[in-house]
Amino acid sequence: MVSRLFKSLGLLIALILVAVLGLAFAVIETEATVEKKDAPSPEDVAAAREVVKDVMFIARAGRDNDEPLIVNEGQLDSGILLGARFVPGFRGDVTVAPSGVEIHASLPVPGLGRWINMSVTVPEFADRVMLDNVTVGPLSIPPDIALEVGRFAANAISEDALGDTLMTAASGMRIFDDTAYVDLQIDEVGKNGIMRGVFGALRGGEMPGKDLVEAYDARIRAAMDRGDLPDTGSYLPYLVFALEEAHEGVVSRGEDRNDAFTASIFALSNICGADIFFAALGSMSVEAPDDVRQWREHCENLKLNDRIDVRRHLTTAAALKAASNRRASMSVGEYKELSDSLYGGFDFTDMAANNSGIRLAELFMSTPAEDWPRLISRIETERDVVVSFDDIPEILSREEFTTQFGSIEGERYMEMLDHIERKIDDLALHAPL
Numbered sequence: 450m451v452s453r454l455f456k457s458l459g460l461l462i463a464l465i466l467v468a469v470l471g472l473a474f475a476v477i478e479t480e481a482t483v484e485k486k487d488a489p490s491p492e493d494v495a496a497a498r499e500v501v502k503d504v505m506f507i508a509r510a511g512r513d514n515d516e517p518l519i520v521n522e523g524q525l526d527s528g529i530l531l532g533a534r535f536v537p538g539f540r541g542d543v544t545v546a547p548s549g550v551e552i553h554a555s556l557p558v559p560g561l562g563r564w565i566n567m568s569v570t571v572p573e574f575a576d577r578v579m580l581d582n583v584t585v586g587p588l589s590i591p592p593d594i595a596l597e598v599g600r601f602a603a604n605a606i607s608e609d610a611l612g613d614t615l616m617t618a619a620s621g622m623r624i625f626d627d628t629a630y631v632d633l634q635i636d637e638v639g640k641n642g643i644m645r646g647v648f649g650a651l652r653g654g655e656m657p658g659k660d661l662v663e664a665y666d667a668r669i670r671a672a673m674d675r676g677d678l679p680d681t682g683s684y685l686p687y688l689v690f691a692l693e694e695a696h697e698g699v700v701s702r703g704e705d706r707n708d709a710f711t712a713s714i715f716a717l718s719n720i721c722g723a724d725i726f727f728a729a730l731g732s733m734s735v736e737a738p739d740d741v742r743q744w745r746e747h748c749e750n751l752k753l754n755d756r757i758d759v760r761r762h763l764t765t766a767a768a769l770k771a772a773s774n775r776r777a778s779m780s781v782g783e784y785k786e787l788s789d790s791l792y793g794g795f796d797f798t799d800m801a802a803n804n805s806g807i808r809l810a811e812l813f814m815s816t817p818a819e820d821w822p823r824l825i826s827r828i829e830t831e832r833d834v835v836v837s838f839d840d841i842p843e844i845l846s847r848e849e850f851t852t853q854f855g856s857i858e859g860e861r862y863m864e865m866l867d868h869i870e871r872k873i874d875d876l877a878l879h880a881p882l
Contacts, residue, residue, distance in 0.1 A: 476565055477586065478565070481540055482553065484540070486530060488856035489787065491847065492791075493527035494787045495791060496528075507633050507635065508633075508635050517621075518632075519628060519629075519631075521628045525550070526542065529542065529552075535776055539554065540555040540556075545624060545628065546624075548582075549624065550570065551570045554566070554568070567584065567585050571622070664712070665691070665712050669691065681750050683752065685828065685830070685834070687717060688834065691713045692710075692824075696709075696825070699821075700818065707814050710813050715772075720748060753802070759802040763809070765803075765806070778807050782804075790846070794846050794847075796844050797842045798843050801841050801872070805876075812824065828878060832877075834876060836872040836873055841868075
C-alpha cells in the first residue's frame with residue numbers, strides 16, 4: 450500500500466515536471482519579437498527622472514493628492530529602456546493606444562540563443578488594475594490568471610508583499626492620444642513598501658529594518674559628537690568606523706552579516722552620501738530623514754582623492770549595491786553621468802569612485818565576518834580603497850564622449866570600465882586573503 454502510494458506520488462511529480470518543461474519549451478522562440486534599441490541617451494534619463502519626480506510628489510502629498518500621474522509614450526519607453534539594463538539582453542517596447550498601454554518584451558534564454566517573447570495590454574480601468582491580450586510566446590493567457598500569477602510572483606520575490614502593494618497602487622487610468630493619466634493611491638508609507646519590495650527583490654533578500662539602520666546612525670553621530678570622527682580632511686576614518694561597527698554588530702550583537710554591513714553603510718550614506726540616496730532609499734531606511742540631514746553638514750568638507758564628490762559617489766554606490774545588486778548600482782551611476790552630460794559632462798572618475806564603492810560592498814558581503822578585521826586592517830590610506838584618477842578621463846562633453854566611446858554599450862566604453870576594474874583589483878583592500 451505504502452509502496453503503491455510512493456509510486457503514485459513519484460508519477461505525479463514526474464508528470465508535473467514534464468508539463469512544466471513542455472510549457473517552457475512551448476513558449477521559447479527562435480527570434481525576438483522586439484527589435485534591439487540603441488543604448489539609453491541623456492534624454493531618456495531626463496524623461497524618466499521627470500516621471501520619478503512626479504511619483505514622489507504624489508507620494509508625499511498622500512491622501513491630499515487629487516492630481517493624476519501624467520505620463521506619455523516617450524517617457525514610458527525611456528523608462529523601459531533604462532530598466533532593461535538591469536536584465537542582460539532584455540528588450541522592451543511601449544505603445545500608448547486607444548486600446549490601452551501595450552507592453553512588449555523579449556527576454557533571452559541563457560545558453561540557448563533563443564527567446565521568450567511576451568506582450569500585455571493594460572486597458573483603461575477604474576478601481577482595479579486590469580489586463581488584456583496577454584501572450585507568452587505563441588500562447589494566450591487568460592488576463593485574470595496572468596494578473597494573479599504576477600501578483601503571486603511579486604510577493605514571492607519580496608518579503609514586503611510587493612505584489613499586493615502594486616495591485617493597489619493605482620485606482621484608475623484614462624488615455625488621451627499618446628498619454629496615460631493614472632490615479633495613484635500611494636503615500637510615503639506606500640512608496641516605501643514598493644521601494645523596499647523592489648530593492649529586496651534585486652538584493653535577493655529582505656532589507657534590514659529601520660531600527661537597525663537608526664542604531665548605526667546613532668553610533669556614527671555619537672562618534673562625531675565625541676570628536677572621534679573629523680569634520681575636515683580625509684573621509685577615511687568614517688568609512689573604517691562604519692566597517693568596524695558592522696563587525697562589532699555581527700560579533701557582539703548577533704546581527705546577520707549582510708544586514709550589519711547594509712545597515713552600517715546605509716547610516717553612513719544618510720549622513721555623508723549623495724542626495725540621490727535619499728531619493729532612492731533614505732525615507733525607507735530612517736524614520737526622520739530631515740533629522741538626519743541636520744548632521745550632513747558635519748561631513749560636508751570631508752574628501753577622498755582630494756574631492757568631496759568622490760566621498761559621496763563611493764559611499765552611495767556601496768549603499769546601493771548593498772540594497773540591490775551590482776548591475777543595478779552600476780546602472781544608477783551611469784544614468785547620473787548621462788544626465789550630467791546634458792549640462793556638464795560624462796565623468797569616468799565618478800564612475801571609478803562608484804565602482805570602488807560597489808566593489809567594497811561586494812567584498813564585505815561575500816567575505817565571512819571573521820575575516821573582516823583582516824580586510825579592515827588593510828585600509829591604511831585612501832589609495833587602499835579608491836583608485837587613482839591619473840589615467841581616467843574626466844568631464845567629457847556629450848560630443849567628446851560620443852566621439853571617443855560611442856555609447857554606454859560601446860566596445861570602447863566597456864574597455865574603459867574593464868580598465869577601472871583592473872585598477873580596483875590592484876588596491877590593497879582587494880588582494881586575496
